[in-house]
Amino acid sequence: xxxxxxxTTLIAPIFFSHTAFATGLYSCDSGDRSSWKSKESLxxxxxxxxxxxxxxxxxxxxxxxxxxxxxxxxxxxxFHPVTLEKHLVARRGKILFRKVD
Numbered sequence: 001x002x003x004x005x006x007x008t009t010l011i012a013p014i015f016f017s018h019t020a021f022a023t024g025l026y027s028c029d030s031g032d033r034s035s036w037k038s039k040e041s042l043x044x045x046x047x048x049x050x051x052x053x054x055x056x057x058x059x060x061x062x063x064x065x066x067x068x069x070x071x072x073x074x075x076x077x078x079f080h081p082v083t084l085e086k087h088l089v090a091r092r093g094k095i096l097f098r099k100v101d
Contacts, residue, residue: 025095026078026088027060036081039063045084062087 030036039056042063047053050070057064062078069075069089075096078088089097 024059024064024078025076025090026062028062028078028080028087030061030081037084042079042081042084046079 042065043053043056046065046067051065052068053065054068055066058081059078061081063081063084065077065079067075067077073091073096075089075091077086077090079086085099086097087099088095
């Protein structure tokens with residue numbers, strides 16, 4: 001019984017860590033990955049708009065960007081990977097912008 005408890009204790013965090021944090025704040029209906037634009041295209045686009053980028057990663061079918069807006073706010077932002085359109089911007093859990101369909 002102790003071995004089973006130990007095994008469960010070791011395996012459960014690994015299993016739940018992958019499923020619990022899979023999509024963050026937002027998810028995109030982004031379709032086939034072959035239609036996605038590159039992360040570099042997104043970085044180039046937002047830098048031209050005045051953003052400062054710290055990190056870009058894929059999350060929930062979106063590009064999730066950590067950076068600073070042209071207004072100087074440090075944010076987490078989600079962009080659609082096909083259109084590179086901004087869908088959500090949040091700062092410390094507070095939503096500052098959400099695209100309305």
